[in-house]
Amino acid sequence: MRIGIVCPYSWDVPGGVQFHIRDLAEHLIGLGHQVSVLAPADDETPLPPYVVSAGRAVPVPYNGSVARLNFGFLSAARVRRWLHEGTFDVIHIHEPTSPSLGLLACWAAQGPIVATFHTSNPRSRAMIAAYPILQPALEKISARIAVSEYARRTLVEHLGGDAVVIPNGVDVDFFAKVEPKAEWQGSTIGFIGRIDEPRKGLPVLMKALPQILAERPDTRLLVAGRGDEHEAVSSLPVEMRERVEFLGMVSDEDKARLLRSVDVYVAPNTGGESFGIILVEAMSAGAPVLASDLDAFAQVLDQGAAGDLFGNEDADSLAAAALRLLGDPARRDELRERGSRHVRRFDWSTVGADILSVYETVTDGATAVAADERSGFRARFGLARD
Amino acid sequence: MALFAVGLYLSWTAGRLDRLHARIDAARAALDAQLLRRASVAQELATSGVLDPAASIVLYEAAHAARQAEEEHREVAESELSQALRAIFGEVQQVEVVREAPGGDEAATELAAAVRRVPMARRFHNDAVRAARALRRHRKVRWFRLAGHAPFPMAFEMDDEPPVALADRATT
Numbered sequence: 001m002r003i004g005i006v007c008p009y010s011w012d013v014p015g016g017v018q019f020h021i022r023d024l025a026e027h028l029i030g031l032g033h034q035v036s037v038l039a040p041a042d043d044e045t046p047l048p049p050y051v052v053s054a055g056r057a058v059p060v061p062y063n064g065s066v067a068r069l070n071f072g073f074l075s076a077a078r079v080r081r082w083l084h085e086g087t088f089d090v091i092h093i094h095e096p097t098s099p100s101l102g103l104l105a106c107w108a109a110q111g112p113i114v115a116t117f118h119t120s121n122p123r124s125r126a127m128i129a130a131y132p133i134l135q136p137a138l139e140k141i142s143a144r145i146a147v148s149e150y151a152r153r154t155l156v157e158h159l160g161g162d163a164v165v166i167p168n169g170v171d172v173d174f175f176a177k178v179e180p181k182a183e184w185q186g187s188t189i190g191f192i193g194r195i196d197e198p199r200k201g202l203p204v205l206m207k208a209l210p211q212i213l214a215e216r217p218d219t220r221l222l223v224a225g226r227g228d229e230h231e232a233v234s235s236l237p238v239e240m241r242e243r244v245e246f247l248g249m250v251s252d253e254d255k256a257r258l259l260r261s262v263d264v265y266v267a268p269n270t271g272g273e274s275f276g277i278i279l280v281e282a283m284s285a286g287a288p289v290l291a292s293d294l295d296a297f298a299q300v301l302d303q304g305a306a307g308d309l310f311g312n313e314d315a316d317s318l319a320a321a322a323l324r325l326l327g328d329p330a331r332r333d334e335l336r337e338r339g340s341r342h343v344r345r346f347d348w349s350t351v352g353a354d355i356l357s358v359y360e361t362v363t364d365g366a367t368a369v370a371a372d373e374r375s376g377f378r379a380r381f382g383l384a385r386d
Numbered sequence: 387m388a389l390f391a392v393g394l395y396l397s398w399t400a401g402r403l404d405r406l407h408a409r410i411d412a413a414r415a416a417l418d419a420q421l422l423r424r425a426s427v428a429q430e431l432a433t434s435g436v437l438d439p440a441a442s443i444v445l446y447e448a449a450h451a452a453r454q455a456e457e458e459h460r461e462v463a464e465s466e467l468s469q470a471l472r473a474i475f476g477e478v479q480q481v482e483v484v485r486e487a488p489g490g491d492e493a494a495t496e497l498a499a500a501v502r503r504v505p506m507a508r509r510f511h512n513d514a515v516r517a518a519r520a521l522r523r524h525r526k527v528r529w530f531r532l533a534g535h536a537p538f539p540m541a542f543e544m545d546d547e548p549p550v551a552l553a554d555r556a557t558t
Contacts, residue, residue: 060444060473061466071440072473073480099443107439133433133442 001359003028004088004369007039008095008102010057010068011047016277017094017118020168025050027169027352038082040070040101054078054101062099069100079108080371088369090114090359096138097159106137111369112362114355116145117155117163119274134159140372142362145355150295151274164358167300168277169351172343175284178253180261187219189322190262190287192255192278193269195227195246201268201292206235207315208268212322213240219326224250224258259285263332264325267291270313276300279307280346283339288332290321306342307335399521400532406518410539413511417542420507421464424500425452427493428471436487441474465545471501475549494552501548512541 007021018039025035035050040057047053055078057068079101083091090112096102097117106113115138144163146152152163184190189212193200202223212219223232224247233241250258259265265287267279273296280300282289289307291297301307308325311317325332344350431437432446448463448470455463475481475497484490518539527533 058473058476060448060470062444062447069440069444071438071444073438073477073483075440076438099440101440103440103443104438130443130446133435133439133446137439 001090001356001363002034002086002088002368003036003359004082004086004091005035005037006091006093006102006105007037008070008098008100009040011039011041011051011053012045013068016168016275020118020277021094022048023169023171023348024352024355027348028356031352031356036082036086036088038079038101038105040068052082054082057100067098069098071099071104075101076104076108079104083109083369083371086369090363091369092116092355092359093141094118096141097134103134103137106140108372109369110140110372112359112366113141113369114143114145114358114362115141116147116166117151118147119151142366143358145358147275148296149299154274166351166354166358167346168275168280169348170277170280170284170343170346172284172347174252175256175259175281176286176340178256178260178285181257182261184222184258184261186263187216187326188262188264189219189221189326190224190258190265190282191221191268192224192250192258192265193267194225195223195229195232197227199270199272200225201270201313202232203235204268204270204292204313204315204318205266206232208319208322209236209243210240211316211319212326213243215323216326219243220245222247222258222262224248224255255281256285259287262287264322265289266318266322267297268318269294269297273297280343283307283343284346286336286340288325288335289339290318290325292318302342306339396526396530396532399526403518403521403527403532406514406521407536407539409514410511410518413507413514414542417504417507417511420500420503422453424497424504425449425467427497427500428467429453431484431493431497434487434490434493436484436490437474437480441480444470445474461542461544468501468545468547471497471552472547472549475551478551481551498548498552501546501552505546505548508542508544508546515539515541 005021005025007018009015009017011018021037025037028035029050037051038054039051040055041047041053042056054070055075057070059066059068062069091105091109093102093105093113093115095118096106096115138159144161145166146155146163147168149165152165155163191202191205195202209221221244223244226249229246233244259282265282267289269292271294273294276297279289279291279297283306289301291301291307291309292312293309294312298304298309301309308321310321428445428449432442432449448467452463452467481494484494521527522533
C-alpha cells in the first residue's frame with residue numbers, strides 16, 4: 001500500500017507526535033509498505049529517506065504563544081506537489097485542527113483520508129469562529145482516530161462526529177530487554193519530564209517527598225529532564241535536598257534503563273495529558289507505576305489495575321500511596337507482572353495492525369488520493385474544472 | 387506689570403498645551419481608525435475562503451485578538467496582527483491569489499492602504515505625544531499645574547512593519 005503521512009510539527013524538534021510518526025513510518029516500511037512523510041523541516045536538517053520537507057515552519061503568534069506553523073501559498077503548493085507525486089492509496093494526517101500542514105493537506109487532498117487527533121485543545125472563542133473555516137476541510141476525513149478515550153470525548157464535544165480509539169504505540173521489547181543500572185537501584189523513585197513545566201507535576205512530588213523521607217529516609221528520587229534544578233528543590237528542607245538526584249536530559253537508552261531500575265515510577269502530572277506514553281514505557285520496562293488520577297492516565301492504567309493512582313495534585317495522597325508501594329515488595333511484583341501483560345496492547349505490532357486495518361477500511365472501494373483542484377473560492381463560485 | 391506679563395505668558399503656555407492635547411486626541415482617533423480598519427479587512431479576508439484554511443485561522447485569531455484587546459494589551463495584540471500579516475502576505479503569489487478572487491482586488495488594495503497608513507498615523511500620534519511631553523516636563527508647567535488633570539500622554543509603541551508583498555504593491 002502507498003501511504004502518505006503528514007506531520008504537523010518540525011521534524012528537527014523532538015516531540016511526542018514526531019516520535020509517533022517516525023515509529024509508525026518505520027513500522028509500516030518494515031511491513032513492506034511504501035511510506036512518505038511530509039513534515040516541516042529546515043533545509044539543512046538531515047532527513048531520513050522517507051521524509052519529504054514541506055519547507056521551514058514560520059513562527060507566528062497563535063493561541064497566546066508563538067507557534068511554528070506552515071501555511072500560505074508556498075506551503076500549499078508543496079503539499080499539492082507531494083500529493084501529485086506520491087499517488088497515495090491513503091493519506092494519514094496528524095493534528096488536522098492545528099492551522100498548519102495537517103489542515104493544509106486536508107484542504108488540498110481528496111480521496112481516502114485518515115486523521116489522528118493527538119491533543120485536545122480547550123475550546124477557545126476564536127475556535128468557534130474558525131469552525132466554518134475548518135469544517136469544509138475536516139469533512140473530507142474518512143476516518144478519525146483518537147489516541148485515547150479522553151481525546152475521543154473532547155473531539156466529539158468540540159467537533160461532533162465520532163472516532164475510533166487507537167493508542168500511541170511503544171516498542172515494548174526495547175524497554176523490556178534493556179539492562180538495569182545498579183546505581184539507580186535500591187529504594188529509588190523515578191520521575192521523567194520537564195522540571196520547569198508545572199503541569200508535569202514535579203512540585204506536587206516535591207511537596208510529598210518530606211513525608212516519604214520521614215518514614216523511609218533511605219529513599220532517593222531520580223529526576224530526568226530539562227529545567228532549573230536549584231529552583232526545583234527550593235521548597236525542600238536543606239538536609240533533604242541530597243536525596244534528590246538530577247540526571248538532566250537522558251538518551252532513549254538511559255530512559256529505558258532508568259525505568260527498568262527504579263522501585264516506583266511516579267507520574268504526578270496535573271493536567272493537559274491526552275494519552276501518557278511515559279506510563280506505557282514505564283510499564284514496558286517493568287516499573288511499578290504510581291500516577292495522578294487524570295482521565296487519560298486512569299485509562300492507560302486500566303482504571304488502576306495495572307498501576308496505582310492517587311488524587312490529582314494531592315501531595316498527601318501521593319505520599320501515602322508511594323509509602324504503601326515502597327513498603328510492599330509483593331504488591332510491586334504484582335504490578336510489574338500485570339503492567340507487562342497490560343502493555344502488550346500498546347506494542348507497535350498491535351497498534352500498527354489496528355492502524356493498517358483503518359487504512360484498509362477506508363481504501364476499500366475508494367479511488368486513490370489526488371490533489372483537490374476544486375478547493376478555494378473557485379468551488380464556491382462554481383468555477384471549478386471538473 | 388511684571389505679574390501681568392507672567393500671567394499672560396502662563397496663559398499662553400496653557401493654551402499651547404491645550405492645543406497639543408487636542409492634537410494628540412485627534413491623532414489617537416486617527417490611529418484607532420486605521421488600526422480598526424486594518425483588523426476589519428484582515429478579518430474579512432480570513433473568513434472569505436480565499437486563503438488556505440491554516441492561514442485563515444491564524445489571521446482570524448490575530449485580527450480577532452487585535453479588535454477585542456483591552457487598552458493595556460492593545461500594543462501587543464496589534465503587533466501580533468502585524469506579524470501574522472507579514473507571515474501570510476510575505477509572498478507576492480499569495481497577494482496575486484487574493485486579487486484574482488471576485489472582489490479580492492478591492493480587499494487587497496484596502497489592506498495595502500491600511501498597512502501603509504497604520505505606521506503613518508502612529509508616527510503622527512507619537513510625534514504629538516513627544517511635543518506635549520517635552521512641554522509638560524518644563525518647570526513652569528509643573529509648578530503652576532498648567533496641565534490640570536489631563537493624563538500624561540503615552541506614545542503608542544508597536545511593530546507596524548507592513549508585509550513586503552503588500553507594501554511594494556501599494557507604491558506602484
